[in-house]
Amino acid sequence: MNFTLEHIDRDSAARSGRIMTDHGEIRTPIFMPVGTVGSVKGVYHRDLKEDIGAQIILGNTYHLYLRPGLDILKAAGGLHKFENWDRPILTDSGGFQVFSLTQIRKISEQGCSFRSHIDGSKHLFTPENNVDTQRIIGADIMMALDECCPGDADRKYAEKSLKLTQNWLERYFRHFCETEPLYGYSQAMFPIIQGCVYPDLRRQAVEHARDLVGDSQAVGGFAIGGLAVGEPTEKMYEMLETVNPLLPADKPRYLMGVGTPSNLLEGIARGVDMFDCVMPTRNGRNGMLFTWNGVMNMRNAKWADDFSELDPAGTSFVDHAYTKAYLRHLFIAGELFSGMIASEHNLAFYLDLVGQARKHIEDGDFTSWKNAVLPKLTQRL
Numbered sequence: 001m002n003f004t005l006e007h008i009d010r011d012s013a014a015r016s017g018r019i020m021t022d023h024g025e026i027r028t029p030i031f032m033p034v035g036t037v038g039s040v041k042g043v044y045h046r047d048l049k050e051d052i053g054a055q056i057i058l059g060n061t062y063h064l065y066l067r068p069g070l071d072i073l074k075a076a077g078g079l080h081k082f083e084n085w086d087r088p089i090l091t092d093s094g095g096f097q098v099f100s101l102t103q104i105r106k107i108s109e110q111g112c113s114f115r116s117h118i119d120g121s122k123h124l125f126t127p128e129n130n131v132d133t134q135r136i137i138g139a140d141i142m143m144a145l146d147e148c149c150p151g152d153a154d155r156k157y158a159e160k161s162l163k164l165t166q167n168w169l170e171r172y173f174r175h176f177c178e179t180e181p182l183y184g185y186s187q188a189m190f191p192i193i194q195g196c197v198y199p200d201l202r203r204q205a206v207e208h209a210r211d212l213v214g215d216s217q218a219v220g221g222f223a224i225g226g227l228a229v230g231e232p233t234e235k236m237y238e239m240l241e242t243v244n245p246l247l248p249a250d251k252p253r254y255l256m257g258v259g260t261p262s263n264l265l266e267g268i269a270r271g272v273d274m275f276d277c278v279m280p281t282r283n284g285r286n287g288m289l290f291t292w293n294g295v296m297n298m299r300n301a302k303w304a305d306d307f308s309e310l311d312p313a314g315t316s317f318v319d320h321a322y323t324k325a326y327l328r329h330l331f332i333a334g335e336l337f338s339g340m341i342a343s344e345h346n347l348a349f350y351l352d353l354v355g356q357a358r359k360h361i362e363d364g365d366f367t368s369w370k371n372a373v374l375p376k377l378t379q380r381l
Helices: 045-052 061-066 070-076 079-083 095-100 127-137 155-178 199-213 233-246 261-269 279-285 324-333 336-363 366-377
Strands: 002-008 015-021 024-028 030-032 057-060 089-092 105-107 112-115 122-125 141-143 188-190 222-224 253-255 274-276 288-291 294-297
Touching: 002 336, 015 336, 024 030, 030 336, 045 336, 057 061, 061 089, 061 095, 061 122, 061 127, 070 079, 070 127, 079 089, 089 095, 095 112, 122 127, 127 141, 127 155, 155 188, 155 199, 199 233, 222 233, 233 261, 261 336, 261 366, 279 288, 279 336, 288 336, 324 336, 336 366
Parallel strands: 030 274, 057 089, 089 141, 141 188, 222 253, 253 274
Antiparallel strands: 002 015, 015 024, 105 112, 112 122, 288 294
16 A cells, blocks of 8 residues: 655645555545445445445444354455455454443453344454454455544543553554465555543554554554544544644544544544545435535425425436435435435535545645635535
8 A cells, every 4th residue: 555645735734645555546635435334325336436436435344243254255255355346445443333332342451352232142352363354354454453432531541541552553563464465465554543632642642653663564554543432523623633743744644433524624624634434324314415505404394395406516416316305205205215315415425525625735725715615514404
C-alpha cells in the first residue's frame, strides 16, 4: 500500500491524496460505505461501483468471524471473492463491537473473551489470532486490535485502557510482521490511536505507535479511534487537532465511525483522509435523507403530494427516477424498497460530499467553500 499526498489547503489542514492498493486506487479524502457482514445493507455491489462511486468498503472482523466463519471465507478465497467485490476492503478488528457487548465480554492482558450475540458460544480475540483472522478475511487494510474506551471514561480508566491497547498493538504488529497474506496480494495494517478525551494520552498514544512501527512498510496509515462514542463533538474536534499534526504526513489518517456530513467536513479541515459510518444507510432506512440543502424526513406529511424529483442536485439515478411523494408512500407503507432508495441516495451524497471537498482542496478554496455549505447541510427541510 502506498499513499501520495497531492494537495494541502492553505487555510486549514485539509489535504488530498491517493492510496494505491493491489485492488485499486483510493482518492482521498474518502468516505467508505460500511459492509459489516459482507454486504452494504440494501445496496447492490453494481450500484456501489457504478452509481454511488464507492472506491473502498468495510467489513467487520467480529461479525465475519462468527458468521459465515473463517472456514467458509478461506474456502471462498477471502472476502473479495466471497462477496464478488474487486476493489479495496478495510476490516475493523472487531474491537468496537466487543466494546459494545458490555454484559457478555471480559477484557484482560491476554485479549478479550466474549460470548457470541448469535448463539452465546464463547470466543477469545487476542492480538495474534486477530491478525490471523484478518489474514483469512483478506482485507487490503487491517485494523489493529484495541480496546475502544468510552467517551465519558474517567482518567484512571482511560490510562489503563490505553496501556492495554499499546500492549496489544506491540503484539499485533509483531505477529503481523511474522505472517504473510494468504491470497497473493498485499495487506497493510493501521495502528489505532486511543486516549479518550485526554490530550496528553492521545499524544502518548501517537508517540508510542510511531516509535513502535518506525518506517515499516507493513503500516499503511494510522486510525483515530474512540471518538463519537459519547463525548461532546467539540472534544472530538479537539482530539483531532491534537493528534493529526503529530501523525506522519506521508500516511493516511482514518477517523473511525464518523459521522454526519458536517463531521466529515470538519474532520477533513483538521487533516483526516478517511471516514466510515453506518449513518447514511441506517438513517436512510429510517427515512432520513441528507442533501446539499439540508436533511429531509421522508415520513413527514409535507412530502405526500410533492411530485418533484427526490433530489435535483443528487448524483444517484434514484434522485431523478423517483419523487418525494413516491418515497414517502413507500416508507409509510413499510416497503423494503424505501430503505434501498434512501440508502443509495445517502451513500451517493456522502461520496459526492468528499469528492467536492477534494475538488475544492485542489482548487485552493476549501475553507471558504466549507464555511458556505455547512449551515445548509444541518438545516431541517
